[in-house]
Structures are given as C-alpha cells and as structure tokens.
Amino acid sequence: MxxxxxxxxxxxxxxxxxxxxxxxxxxxFTQNPVLLLSALCGGILFCAVTNTAKKNLAAAKxxxxxxxxxxxxxxxxxxxxxxxxxxxxxxPVTLEAxxxxxxxxxQVCAVMLICGAFSRVMESDKLLALxxxxxxxxxxxxxxxxxxxxxxxxxxGEICEAQRALGYFREExxxxxxxxxxxxxxxxxxxxxxSSVDTAASMSARGYxxxxxxHFSLFRFTRGDGIMLALTTALSAVTLFGILLGxxxxxxxxxxxxxxxxxxxxxxYAAFGTLALLPFIFEVKEALKWKYLRSKI
Amino acid sequence: MKKDIIITLLIIMLCAVFVxxxxxxxxxxxxxxxxxxxxxxxxxxxxxxxxxxxxxxxEKLEPDLWEFVPExxxxxxxxxxxxxxGDTVFDILVRAAKTHRIQMEYSGSPEARTTYIEGISHxxxxxxxxxxxxxxxxxxxxxxxxxxxxxxxxxxxxxWVYTCDLSRDILQGGGTNx
Numbered sequence: 051m052x053x054x055x056x057x058x059x060x061x062x063x064x065x066x067x068x069x070x071x072x073x074x075x076x077x078x079f080t081q082n083p084v085l086l087l088s089a090l091c092g093g094i095l096f097c098a099v100t101n102t103a104k105k106n107l108a109a110a111k112x113x114x115x116x117x118x119x120x121x122x123x124x125x126x127x128x129x130x131x132x133x134x135x136x137x138x139x140x141x142p143v144t145l146e147a148x149x150x151x152x153x154x155x156x157q158v159c160a161v162m163l164i165c166g167a168f169s170r171v172m173e174s175d176k177l178l179a180l181x182x183x184x185x186x187x188x189x190x191x192x193x194x195x196x197x198x199x200x201x202x203x204x205x206x207g208e209i210c211e212a213q214r215a216l217g218y219f220r221e222e223x224x225x226x227x228x229x230x231x232x233x234x235x236x237x238x239x240x241x242x243x244x245s246s247v248d249t250a251a252s253m254s255a256r257g258y259x260x261x262x263x264x265h266f267s268l269f270r271f272t273r274g275d276g277i278m279l280a281l282t283t284a285l286s287a288v289t290l291f292g293i294l295l296g297x298x299x300x301x302x303x304x305x306x307x308x309x310x311x312x313x314x315x316x317x318x319y320a321a322f323g324t325l326a327l328l329p330f331i332f333e334v335k336e337a338l339k340w341k342y343l344r345s346k347i
Numbered sequence: 348m349k350k351d352i353i354i355t356l357l358i359i360m361l362c363a364v365f366v367x368x369x370x371x372x373x374x375x376x377x378x379x380x381x382x383x384x385x386x387x388x389x390x391x392x393x394x395x396x397x398x399x400x401x402x403x404x405x406e407k408l409e410p411d412l413w414e415f416v417p418e419x420x421x422x423x424x425x426x427x428x429x430x431x432x433g434d435t436v437f438d439i440l441v442r443a444a445k446t447h448r449i450q451m452e453y454s455g456s457p458e459a460r461t462t463y464i465e466g467i468s469h470x471x472x473x474x475x476x477x478x479x480x481x482x483x484x485x486x487x488x489x490x491x492x493x494x495x496x497x498x499x500x501x502x503x504x505x506x507w508v509y510t511c512d513l514s515r516d517i518l519q520g521g522g523t524n525x
Contacts (some may be wrong), residue, residue, distance in 0.1 A: 129452040132469065137372040140441055141452060223351045301411060304450075304469040 057336035063176035092326030093163025124151030179267035292318025398509035437495035
C-alpha cells in the first residue's frame with residue numbers, strides 16, 4: 051500500500067508519532083472496558099477503510115481465533131472472583147476471570163491493530179526523518195525492526211516458491227504441509243539473522259553513524275499538522291487527567307466494579323473515543339471530500 | 348491422508364485425556380459434597396481459619412477486600428472434621444471450604460503434593476502488603492512442608508493464619524495453643 055493511499059499518513063511524522071505514542075500508551079495502561087472498546091473500534095475501523103477486503107478477511111482470520119484464545123486462557127489459570135460458574139479440579143472458574151479475559155483480549159487485539167496501523171502509516175523514511183537527528187543508531191534499529199514484518203512476508207513467499215520448485219514442499223497431507231512450513235520458517239529465521247547483521251555492517255561501512263551527517267527529508271510542518279497536533283494534545287491531556295484522577299479506574303477482582311458514569315468519566319471516555327477514532331474520521335472526511343470535488347468536475 | 352487421520356486422532360485423544368482427567372463440577376455439586384457426620388470413636392481433626400493480622404496492617408489491604416474480611420477476623424471458627432485415611436492439611440481445608448462455602452484458590456497439584464494456597468475468602472497472597480500470604484500451623488507450630496504433603500493424625504489442630512510479615516507475626520503472636 052502506497053503512502054498516498056492513506057490520507058492520515060500525509061501528516062508530519064512528528065504529529066503521527068505523537069498521536070500513536072499517546073494512543074498506545076493509554077491502551078496499554080488502562081483496564082477500563084469502555085476505553086479499550088473505543089481503542090479496538092478505532093483500530094478496526096481504520097484498518098477496514100484503509101485495507102482491501104481480502105486483507106481484512108485475512109486479518110480477521112488471525113484476530114478472531116486470537117481473541118477467543120486469550121479470553122479462554124485467563125479463566126483457566128486465574129480462579130479469583132466472587133461468582134463461580136463451575137469448578138475444575140476443585141478450583142472455581144469464575145465469571146470475573148472470564149470477563150477479565152475478554153477485556154485482556156480486547157486490549158491485546160486493540161494494541162496489535164494500532165501497531166499495525168502505525169507500521170503502515172509510519173514508513174522507514176518518516177522514522178529516519180524523525181529520529182535521524184536525535185540518534186542515527188536508534189533510527190536505524192527502529193527502521194530495521196519495523197521493516198522486518200513486510201520483509202519476512204516477502205522472503206517467506208520466495209522461499210516457499212523455491213522449495214516448491216525443488217520438489218521439497220509436500221502438500222498432500224495437512225501435517226506434511228506443517229512440516230514443510232516449519233522448514234521454510236527455519237530457513238527464514240537463519241536468513242533474517244544473517245541479513246540484519248549484513249545490513250548493519252553495510253550501513254556502518256557507508257558512514258551512516260558518522261557525526262555531522264545530515265538527513266534529507268521532504269516533510270514540512272503545515273497548518274493542518276499544527277491543528278492535528280493541538281487536537282491530539284488536547285484530547286490526550288483530557289484523557290490523561292481523567293485517568294490520573296481515577297475516573298477510568300476499573301477492577302475485575304474480587305467483584306467487577308461498576309463502570310464510572312459521572313460527568314468527568316464521560317468526558318474522559320468521549321475524549322479518548324475521539325482520539326481513537328481520529329484516523330478513521332479523517333480518512334472518511336478525505337474520502338468524502340474527494341468524491342464531492344470529483345463529481346463537481 | 349492416512350497420516351492426517353492418525354495425527355488428528357492422536358490430538359483428539361490427548362484432548363480427551365485432558366478433559367477426562369479434569370474434574371468438572373457445577374457450583375451446586377461442588378458445595379453439596381458435605382463432610383460426613385462425626386460418630387463416636389472416629390478419628391477427628393480441628394481446623395480454623397483467621398485473618399486478624401490484617402487489622403494490624405489495615406492501611407496496606409486493598410480497599411475492595413474489606414467486605415470479605417469478617418469483623419473479628421475469624422473466617423472459620425474451630426471446627427471438627429472426621430479424619431479419613433491419608434488425609435492431608437489440604438484435604439481438610441478443601442472439605443471445610445466446601446461445607447462452609449468459603450472461596451479458596453490453590454495452585455499446583457494435590458497428587459504431586461505441590462499445592463500452594465493462593466487465597467481464602469478472596470484475601471490473596473500480596474493482598475495486604477508484599478510479605479502477606481496464607482500459612483498454616485499444626486498443633487501451634489509451623490511445618491516444613493506444604494499443605495498437601497502434611498499427613499494428619501488423630502486430634503491434630505490445624506490453624507490457617509493470614510500473615511502480613513512472612514509468618515514472623517504468627518510466631519510472635521503465638522498459636523492459640525501456646
């Protein structure tokens with residue numbers, strides 16, 4: 051997917067980095083189901099509008115089983131909670147643990163979706179532009195780490211094809227296929243380790259980390275970037291204030307606490323909800339604008 | 348295809364073994380398993396559960412838990428149970444928890460004698476400061492083994508005591524026998 055396809059990606063790297071930093075920070079450190087659900091909604095909606103249907107389906111195949119796995123695992127290992135549903139080896143399986151598991155699953159899926167959106171919006175050139183001045187080493191490590199997933203996907207396909215062409219890839223039986231994929235995976239890991247060392251060596255051989263090196267970047271801070279940055283800051287500040295005041299506190303054990311619905315809590319939820327939905331709203335707004343302008347011509 | 352079927356069957360068997368060796372009970376079934384009545388001449392043991400150490404460290408307790416702490420700190424007053432052959436401290440605790448509907452969570456396995464009592468009546472380890480947790484005394488003394496490794500004999504007195512200071516507060520306060 052090209053950068054120009056995602057309207058949200060056209061913002062200045064600083065704005066984008068700050069936005070995702072705040073969003074991920076709040077999502078990771080809260081247990082409140084309202085906040086987590088809005089983060090999940092934001093992630094799902096943004097992926098839905100920026101990805102093709104085929105990719106969305108593939109993502110659903112990953113996220114739905116993972117969601118179920120995480121939510122089922124918690125009640126098996128955590129027996130705390132005041133409402134037992136049934137007993138397993140004399141240990142209670144409780145409603146609280148089950149709901150806590152669902153909450154955790156929402157959190158994990160939300161963070162993964164937001165990180166996915168981050169990696170599609172922040173390409174390596176943006177990260178380099180952002181961190182290149184501060185620390186070239188950090189910028190290299192970050193860009194290499196974030197590049198890994200798409201790189202490995204491409205290499206995975208290449209190794210599979212090579213193995214098929216050589217006749218090593220057996221596909222008759224499901225478990226043979228798993229064994230074949232395991233071999234491809236081991237080749238992939240070996241290659242990844244070697245190539246990352248190669249890349250690092252090659253970059254330092256070209257003087258990447260020398261002092262006084264300047265970076266060229268095309269990003270300019272426009273008025274729109276300023277508005278976005280101010281909006282993100284304001285919404286994050288309200289959310290942070292609400293969380294620090296304990297308005298979004300939520301506990302599962304031993305009894306599920308009630309969702310706080312006083313006026314400050316609702317303001318916190320609204321601020322965080324808007325923050326989480328910002329990319330989606332912006333994407334839809336730009337798409338409508340494009341459609342509207344085009345139909346007038 | 349043949350391989351597929353064999354391996355699928357193996358996995359199903361593994362799952363079946365796991366499910367069959369796990370003991371599933373509904374809430375009603377669990378609490379219905381009462382201890383038998385004490386008859387003349389039966390070997391018996393006594394068990395009590397208390398958490399009064401919390402009152403000395405009240406500021407450390409998680410505030411949500413106060414509703415589960417009895418006013419006098421006694422979760423279960425001294426109660427007599429029939430001693431069955433090979434009963435351990437853990438077995439008696441499970442029986443007491445069932446008959447009195449006390450919430451209890453353990454980790455480890457009774458068969459392997461590795462049980463660890465994480466919490467009783469929603470008061471868990473670390474609920475009242477980082478040195479807090481459940482420990483037990485038999486006849487007023489701390490033991491060197493876990494609850495499911497300690498075999499009881501006739502007339503033993505078990506005390507489950509919540510400590511807020513790594514059992515040091517129990518030794519200072521002394522068991523009820525001393």
